[in-house]
Amino acid sequence: MGSLHFSPSCGVIKTLYGMIGRQHKITTLGFFLVILLITAISVQWMDMSILSGAFQRNSNSVFPEVSCSTECPERTVLVPEAAQSSVAEACPEYFRWIHEDLKPWKATGITREMVEKAREVAHIRVLVVSGVLYVEKFKQVFQTRDMVTLWGILQLLTLYPGRVPDLDMMFELGDMPVIKKQAYRAAAPPPLFHYCGDSSSHDIVFPDWSFWGWPELKIRPWEVLKKELQETNEGRKWEDREPFAYWKGNTKLSLARRDLVNCNATDNKEEWNARIYDMDWHREKKQGFNTSDLVNQCTHRYKIYVEGISWSVSQKYILACDSMSLVINPHYYDFFTRSLIPTIHFWPISEKNKCRAIKYAVDWGNAHPKQAKGIGRAGSQYVQEKLIMKYVYDYMFHLLQEYAKLLRYQPSVPEGAVEVCYEALICSVKGLRKRYRLNSMVNNASESSPCSLPLPSNPQNLRAFLEKKRDLIRQVELREAANENSRQAQL
Structure with a gap:
């Protein structure tokens, strides 16, 4: 060095x-x-x-x-x-x-x-x-x-x-x-x-590192980008957005992402309500990052989060869009995501049956726009206010x-x-x-003290919180299964 x-x-x-x-x-x-x-x-x-x-x-x-x-x-x-x-x-x-x-x-x-x-x-x-x-x-x-x-x-x-x-x-x-x-x-x-x-x-x-900007991908510092995303949300109502689930990124980084491509709409496949776009960052760099600006990607009612090699810094950008975030069963966490609650801040998506789960989530959200919009707003407020x-x-x-x-x-x-x-x-x-x-420079010393650190969770409360999250996911899976059984019975 x-x-x-x-x-x-x-x-x-x-x-x-x-x-x-x-x-x-x-x-x-x-x-x-x-x-x-x-x-x-x-x-x-x-x-x-x-x-x-x-x-x-x-x-x-x-x-x-x-x-x-x-x-x-x-x-x-x-x-x-x-x-x-x-x-x-x-x-x-x-x-x-x-x-x-x-x-x-x-x-x-x-x-x-x-x-x-x-x-x-x-x-x-x-x-x-x-x-x-x-x-x-x-x-x-x-x-x-x-x-x-x-x-x-x-x-x-x-x-x-x-x-x-x-x-x-x-x-x-x-x-x-x-x-x-x-x-x-x-x-x-x-x-x-x-x-x-x-x-x-x-x-x-x-x-x-991305909180202070990611110049290699032309992603601006978080405080700047967060404000721009908020302004975009104010000018683009949830009801006026495309009624599908959107994801754009490098599909080659993980099996989950490669499998997600199969959820895309094609002439020969079932409509899974997903719009998946592969991102070649080398080509994007040569073109001046003209199609990768995150502010221009809050165009759909639903946005998908799927891990890459491990966790992805994209989760905060996805949550910030006011769209209902469809989170494909994550295996990794960063410092703020462990307190996100399924069906409150995001909609859980099964990793094994992701296409069918995405279709159900979008169909449910379009049939229950007030609830879906509320989940999108809660996730967005979480990162806009708590991050x-x-x-x-x-x-x-x-x-x-x-x-x-x-x-x-x-x-x-x-x-x-x-x-x-x-x-x-x-x-x-x-x-x-x-x-x-x-x-991203801090210009002055803070005039106030840091916020007050919460006490540790006692083991019983922690277990109860984690069980609550698992139970909410199970409830969604049971509703998906019931919907699929009903669909099969009608065939």
Whole structure:
């Protein structure tokens, strides 16, 4: 991995966006230079406040090039007093899963040896020491997942300066969970952060990179895209949408997706009420992503979610469309999806009989438009209201706070780790990558405290919640079976 150090000339950018006012002593001369820079380029740069959701798009959105060298600026680490808040609001319910993800280490704590053990499968090691972020890279990462994940952690450090504890974490940045439960029945597993988990793994679930934008696929940062999707929903009524189920994506990533193609309408097959479109991302990139804009895909009353290699970042975009989401039996989860409830936030679809299940769901929804529209709206409200970036950062904050409590040693910067600073992650990229990072930048420390972390669920309540979800799915399956029996009897 190349050097992550950049010169004080890049520090001007950091100061310009209010990022290091709490960490550096700014001279009077530096202040006036900043004012001059703001005046010179404000007509060209886009700025967004993550917490307010304000997004200003200028006619000229090309960012000026900045001359950067190879060193992060010298910094004086200041630890401000914790932000004061009279009464912290309650976190969304899905925050309770933090306790479940960290439960394997509740009795033993986490030792340096445990963390080092996770190095065998990790892509990077991430440390926070005295409010400064460091990284050690072990192996190549797909696209820029590592850098964008680090960018997200930098935003957290800015949002809650001085409040993120010292940390030592291993991250696996692929698709599949890797810490299998069956391998650690007699001992505590190595702690490993990852974007998703499943019932057979101990991976600690962490928000994925796409919340800060996915420039390789031209998918904008979540706070920007979420607002655009909401505006689209307001201008496109559910009743006026196509009365079919829609899915568009790479059909080659999994058996479930390849099988989903069979649900498409053709001249020689039964009408399954599905419209499935294959996406060749290589061809799409050559064409400038003209047909892949997610804002233009909220055109049907029903949208299908189907996993790829594992979980897919697309679920939040699908839920945000106001369409009734048809979720094909998922095997994986990310940090917010475990609290989604079948028939409330989405409609469950059997993996084995997906075509017939999709047809039944669409027929039922078209016959019960008020209920179907309500499910679509509930799923959309879930991500529009409970998945704002403030909560994404609060989830990260509480997860890392609880993780730090389990550490049985004082983290220190290992040999080979390098500092990660705003200068590096802004000045080292151009075009969309720079734009997305600037669009997803936290501009100021939060004036309020993080939301209040819910207590752990007691085992009885957790079992009851999971059984409720299973029962709701069984009810849908019984209704599908009864409908199919009735259809067969009429033949």
